[in-house]
Amino acid sequence: MSKDISKRLYYMATFDGGIYQKNSKCNAQFIMNMRKENLDYVEWVKETLETFVGCVIRDRPDYNTDGYTRAPQVRLESKRHPKLTKIRDRVYIDKKKVIDPHMLAMMDAEALAIIFMADGGTHLDTRFKNPHASVGLHTKGFSYADNQALSKAIYDKTNIRTSVVRHGKYWHLRVKTKDIQLFVDTVRPYVLPSFEYKLERIAPALSGGDIV
16 A cells, blocks of 8 residues: 555544444444535545445435434445554544554645645634634644644644644644645645635635635
8 A cells, every 4th residue: 555545544534534343353444424515525535445445425314303404415434444444543542533643754735635624624804904814723632732743743744833722621723824825835736626615715815815
């Protein structure tokens, strides 16, 4: 398996996707639920997985009973494979996802784009004369130490500075304002069409508004 495929698998599994194992006697499988409008991302994950294991994409029914109408979703499921078991053993400790040091060693622009597409958000504050852009990576499922390690890896590999900020009892990353343009330029080549809206949202505050 190539380094690029391995890198994608680690980041896809850690952010938004998941690797599940029924018991220690069987290998693990990759499962991901996502909105149907982001099918291009799901198909990219499928293409990555199919370099070594079969998988399928199906429509996912809305199992909620609260009366709300939600956007249609799809579900990707792979077959079981030893490689997925190996990744699971590294990114799940005591049944909780962690940031694996091995994964951080593979950090690059594409890996950062995976985090951004799966768990990133942008905001444009228009309350002032000059619109203010912000970019966050919603890493609240990870500890403070994991967020610190991820922040350091991002800086070491891309020169993009992020702050570890607190929201209630959780921690997540926010891109430094002065580095937002660098962040956009770094991830833009890897952002799939269905996620371009995240970049378009903050365009008025960056480089004259033309970033896509």
